[in-house]
Amino acid sequence: MSKVSKNLLNDSIKYSNLNGISGNEEVIALEIKKDLKNIKGIKFERDNLGSLAIIKKSNIKNAPTISISVHMDEVGFMVTSIDSKGFIKFSPIGGWWGHIVLAQKFIITTSIGKEYIGVVGSTPPHLMDRVKMSKVLPIDSMFLDIGMNSKKEIEKLGIQVGDMITPYQETAFQTPNKNRVIGKAHDNRISIVAGLEIMRILENEELDINVILIGTTQEEVGLRGARTSSYKWTSDVAFAIDVTFCYNTPGMKESDTKLGSGAALSMFDSYTISNKHLIKSVENIAKNNKIKYTFDSMTGGGTDAGAIQLTKDGIKVMTISIPSRYMHSHVSMIDLQDVQSVVDLMVLYLKEFNKKTLEGFKYK
Numbered sequence: 230m231s232k233v234s235k236n237l238l239n240d241s242i243k244y245s246n247l248n249g250i251s252g253n254e255e256v257i258a259l260e261i262k263k264d265l266k267n268i269k270g271i272k273f274e275r276d277n278l279g280s281l282a283i284i285k286k287s288n289i290k291n292a293p294t295i296s297i298s299v300h301m302d303e304v305g306f307m308v309t310s311i312d313s314k315g316f317i318k319f320s321p322i323g324g325w326w327g328h329i330v331l332a333q334k335f336i337i338t339t340s341i342g343k344e345y346i347g348v349v350g351s352t353p354p355h356l357m358d359r360v361k362m363s364k365v366l367p368i369d370s371m372f373l374d375i376g377m378n379s380k381k382e383i384e385k386l387g388i389q390v391g392d393m394i395t396p397y398q399e400t401a402f403q404t405p406n407k408n409r410v411i412g413k414a415h416d417n418r419i420s421i422v423a424g425l426e427i428m429r430i431l432e433n434e435e436l437d438i439n440v441i442l443i444g445t446t447q448e449e450v451g452l453r454g455a456r457t458s459s460y461k462w463t464s465d466v467a468f469a470i471d472v473t474f475c476y477n478t479p480g481m482k483e484s485d486t487k488l489g490s491g492a493a494l495s496m497f498d499s500y501t502i503s504n505k506h507l508i509k510s511v512e513n514i515a516k517n518n519k520i521k522y523t524f525d526s527m528t529g530g531g532t533d534a535g536a537i538q539l540t541k542d543g544i545k546v547m548t549i550s551i552p553s554r555y556m557h558s559h560v561s562m563i564d565l566q567d568v569q570s571v572v573d574l575m576v577l578y579l580k581e582f583n584k585k586t587l588e589g590f591k592y593k
């Protein structure tokens with residue numbers, strides 16, 4: 230593996246700090262455009278659900294196209310109602326467990342971009358019996374408190390139904406293990422970080438293929454941006470880069486995939502069975518170049534690949550993942566060495582891929 234690039238640390242902190250739940254990804258899309266604006270030989274395109282494509286064309290005629298999808302949205306909540314006493318009710322956007330929501334700080338972003346920090350109110354333990362204490366409170370009985378007295382006061386601030394709520398963490402940060410970064414939105418901003426680095430490295434490369442990096446929208450609510458973007462920017466082979474579970478913490482089952490274990494090659498998840506040719510060819514590149522990798526399976530959940538594979542008469546897909554502890558919480562943790570492994574693997578794969586490789590993937 231090559232040395233962990235400095236870009237990965239800086240970008241992992243910057244992108245995790247940005248706020249953007251499903252349907253609210255514009256801040257992230259614009260940041261990506263800004264970060265890549267000086268890269269030569271690429272162009273940007275958008276689709277009508279907000280997905281952003283960064284297109285690098287090959288000079289070769291009829292070159293195969295490989296797309297890499299990285300979803301831009303994160304999980305959060307939306308304001309659903311404000312009661313007369315000034316408490317704010319909310320609904321999950323993406324998967325949340327009530328256990329980790331209570332007594333946490335969140336940011337409400339209004340339609341004009343004003344931000345307010347609130348806390349999810351909790352009952353003091355003195356007032357609860359044992360039965361109540363042993364249960365997880367359903368999210369629909371929780372509320373956000375930003376310290377106001379009435380609905381009127383809340384509305385005066387510009388807060389309304391539909392406003393975005395994101396986990397509040399002052400900033401993502403490096404742990405004493407310098408390769409590990411804790412942030413609220415590594416799912417899936419850390420894959421954007423990998424995508425940006427891949428495009429930077431490829432800037433001066435003449436490839437035999439067209440490469441399209443796609444920042445997709447609305448993955449967390451059902452792979453919606455992946456569906457429209459893969460229709461607009463159809464590819465011969467598509468990768469989704471996303472985070473996967475990490476199993477080396479107390480209470481989790483043992484698995485090879487953990488922080489520091491390298492790129493996780495996804496064999497299957499609830500939506501996708503990765504293409505066999507793709508798995509083999511990616512594994513070969515990893516093996517031949519001594520890039521760390523594990524095989525991974527996610528029995529719950531899926532990635533953009535699940536929607537992409539169903540475009541037109543089908544697209545060969547594979548998910549490559551970055552292990553993450555504590556996914557869908559304020560404090561997910563990744564290891565930058567794994568991000569570097571994914572970058573190295575993808576760059577080498579894209580550099581070696583050509584028409585002949587694609588021919589070899591065809592069904593007889």
Ligand SMILES: [Zn+2]
Pocket residue numbers: 300416417448471472
């Ligand atoms: Zn994700």
